[in-house]
Amino acid sequence: MRRVAITAAALLLLGSVAACGAGDEQSTGSGGKKKVTLTLNWVPYGEHAPFYYGLKKGLYDAEGIELTIKAGGGSGKTIQAVAQQQTDFGWADTPPLLKAISSGMKVKSVGVFLQKGPASIEFLADKGITKPADLKGKTVGGTPGDAIYATFPAWLKANGVAASEVKVVNLDAAGKIAALAEGQVDAIQGFFHDQAPTIEARTGKKVDYLPYADWGMNMLGTGVVVNESTLSKDPETVKAFMRATQKSWSEAAADVPAAADAMTELAENEPPREVLVRQLTLAVPLLAVTGGGLPGVNSEAKWTETIGLMSQYAELKDAGAPSKYWADSYATTP
Template sequence: MRRLAIAATAAALLLGSIAACGGSDRDSGAGADGKKKVTLTLNWVPYGEHAPFYYGIKKGFYAEEGIELEVKPGNGSGKTLQAVAQNQTDFGWADTPPLLKAVATGMKVKSVGVFLQKGPSSIEFLADKNITKLTDLKGKTIGGTPGDAMYATFPALLKANGMAASDVKVVNVDAAGKIAALAEGKVDAIMGFFHDQAPTIEAKTGKKTSYLLFADWGMNMLGTGLVANDATLKKDSELVKAFVRATQKSWTEAAKDIPGATDAMAEMADNEPAKEVLVKQLTLALPLLKLDAGAAGVNDPQSWTESIELMTKYAELKDGGSPDKYWDNSFTSKG
């Protein structure tokens, strides 16, 4: 069986600085050649969006920072955030709306940089449904998963586009079952991340999939990014800086080499989608980084403020506050 965790083989350029920093509550210990073992838990099982992490391992970007990285599958951003908060993993890759909710309820975690600057939340459907705008959803059945940010903000999305909640029928579907529900015709559309699910739906059905992005219809919220425990940020700041540097480089270089990034993922990950699906998923994800506007993972306070305001207004985020409540901007490099 291919190993999910692959030890990077390049020399550790900054090993000394990392070895000298204080340990976090969760001490991973030393790995190969004295590198620090670090774990990253994803927001879901591996799909194309995650290819840059495997690319960074293969190219030695993490090893150059003295890090031996292990990538672990996730089971939703909420559970990934819990794992970070409970020191079960060093870093998490999680969606921003669940992060806002988690911090607001007292969870001791923070973002150290959101990479998907444009939110991937969408309504997905087979292209033969002839849906081109939100009002085309009237009378349709939509599959959604209670508890996620899309489900919470969908009524607001309808309202922002002159529709009432009663204009559509929302059917509760488990996150893992949404694609099957759509493919089997049990629902007309589903709520989901378009860059993850649309290529998978097309591979399963052989039919073209279309989508309407929340972000294009008045509900743009920051997407997925890196999350760390508050204690780690204080005690292992040099490690955090090194990890973020390696991740920024991994994403920047992967954007220039999609075939190489997806090859690395196909080689290293377990239970990943077929190669052609990985390529489509990563290709769709990269524009969401807005690399033409700045370095990967570098955020602006206005984007955070907009996400906080939308979640406060539509998703019952209590005492929203300012961006620095949720995000520590001292670890990302503008390149």
């Protein structure tokens, strides 16, 4: 029986019920396990397969957690849901997390997993784009308000291209893929590991991309977000959730087909299996795990770099130190 994940729209309808499953003491499920909710950054795609793998393999059960995975409607909305205690954990991108915390939201990261950011400029391979300078005279679709959009002019400048030499067309997040597939724009701003396989499946054409990280601007990507009150009231559940999540990611990265099978079995509205396999395959190198470490273990230097870039290019006010945004004691090493 497939595990039903509520849609992003349903999550928003539940927004007024802040005490539903989070905020107060978590309810107890079968066998005395704690009922815990995780809200994703978007509707399920390949990057999320490790969570479903952990469910199927009993890795969360082994930590005393009865986990329910919910679809999201963007990192910003997921972070807000965590801040309003509508969900116990969020899976969200780091740049909007920094903005949320600077605006007063009482949330923190307990570990970023995609340490090489997936932000990129994507385009059909037949466009002949191989470097940022090739974007001169091109039309690029982007979504105002997200970090990729905000830092695009600076990324261009760092690569010797004036912002005036590239036309930016404002599109909503859901419309960018269609705009590129239908030839309305030459390129789009987005996460290459998510969107490129989807576009290739839709068009039958190869998609190439210029990752920001490979061209002078690497910011931390997606990770686990928790409300500060949860950290203070129930740190053991946070530690247990992170242990299970780190193990899930580590094992899923080593067996992508098994993770894809788990997601196909348990998720709702997931992409076709061949697409999610490709998405997870592209995500695994972004973990940037070295020296036998586990996914989700961060360094202060990487946080400082991301904070600095957001401060310089994305109007992050009163930036502060990494400890303002990141609780560093929850993601463990082997």
